[in-house]
Amino acid sequence: MSDAQTAQTRAIVMDLHRAYREGDAQRVADLIHDDIDWIIYGPKHVFPFEGPRRGKKEVLEVLAAIGECFELKRYEHDILVCENDRAAVMSRTAFVQRATERTLSLRLVNFIRIKDGKIIEFREISDTFDVVEQALGYHLSVPSIAG
Amino acid sequence: MSDAQTAQTRAIVMDLHRAYREGDAQRVADLIHDDIDWIIYGPKHVFPFEGPRRGKKEVLEVLAAIGECFELKRYEHDILVCENDRAAVMSRTAFVQRATERTLSLRLVNFIRIKDGKIIEFREISDTFDVVEQALGYHLSVPSIAG
Numbered sequence: 001m002s003d004a005q006t007a008q009t010r011a012i013v014m015d016l017h018r019a020y021r022e023g024d025a026q027r028v029a030d031l032i033h034d035d036i037d038w039i040i041y042g043p044k045h046v047f048p049f050e051g052p053r054r055g056k057k058e059v060l061e062v063l064a065a066i067g068e069c070f071e072l073k074r075y076e077h078d079i080l081v082c083e084n085d086r087a088a089v090m091s092r093t094a095f096v097q098r099a100t101e102r103t104l105s106l107r108l109v110n111f112i113r114i115k116d117g118k119i120i121e122f123r124e125i126s127d128t129f130d131v132v133e134q135a136l137g138y139h140l141s142v143p144s145i146a147g
Numbered sequence: 148m149s150d151a152q153t154a155q156t157r158a159i160v161m162d163l164h165r166a167y168r169e170g171d172a173q174r175v176a177d178l179i180h181d182d183i184d185w186i187i188y189g190p191k192h193v194f195p196f197e198g199p200r201r202g203k204k205e206v207l208e209v210l211a212a213i214g215e216c217f218e219l220k221r222y223e224h225d226i227l228v229c230e231n232d233r234a235a236v237m238s239r240t241a242f243v244q245r246a247t248e249r250t251l252s253l254r255l256v257n258f259i260r261i262k263d264g265k266i267i268e269f270r271e272i273s274d275t276f277d278v279v280e281q282a283l284g285y286h287l288s289v290p291s292i293a294g
Contacts, residue, residue: 045291097292
């Protein structure tokens with residue numbers, strides 16, 4: 001309903017991903033609402049930091065766990081759509097897997113909702129089959145599922 | 148820039164997914180721009196209808212191929228964000244796999260851009276690791292990739 005609210009939402013998303021790129025953990029933490037409702041969709045048994053979390057403390061633990069496994073190299077917006085308190089963004093990202101020094105390239109989608117100038121709802125989704133294969137460093141043996 | 152344009156974009160996304168639900172293939176076809184730029188992100192060797200396509204003819208072939216494998220049972224919007232000519236939508240969907248009669252439940256994300264009242268750009272992304280496992284009917288053997 002409000003162009004000003006939409007502009008604030010856009011600014012917060014830009015700020016979050018700038019803070020990711022710059023490794024500004026304090027700024028990321030400042031942008032997270034105490035009552036955040038957070039889900040990274042994906043296989044929790046492969047990436048233990050995936051799945052739902054509730055509240056700022058749990059989310060900061062997730063971000064720290066991701067940072068232990070991966071070093072962010074790239075986070076560029078491909079598509080950014082904002083409306084009032086909601087944003088959706090598809091980004092091209094790259095991470096170095098610290099254990100192997102290999103680079104993983106992936107598209108990440110974030111759906112974000114803003115409350116009180118902070119992120120109160122966060123959903124992340126990616127092409128996890130591809131991400132798992134990149135992280136493993138080999139192709140999974142899976143038959144074609146046509147027809 | 149325009150509330151009217153945003154409202155039109157929202158109406159087209161609602162119409163597309165209504166047409167999906169009702170199996171209204173003619174209406175879906177009417178909503179697709181001749182020059183559509185289309186990508187479903189995912190493993191093409193598992194689901195041959197995934198990957199990039201260009202133009203209405205190729206996209207209608209993809210939709211027909213999906214319909215041969217899966218019967219849509221549910222397509223409900225969870226989050227819908229529209230701004231001018233762009234929309235992003237996260238949906239809860241369910242499909243019956245015709246070959247096995249099993250039901251797959253998945254979140255689908257669409258990023259859509261509108262031109263001339265039709266869909267000119269389409270990106271679909273999902274938690275493909277989960278989708279592949281559901282379609283196979285068993286869990287893939289993959290080690291934890293922490294640390």
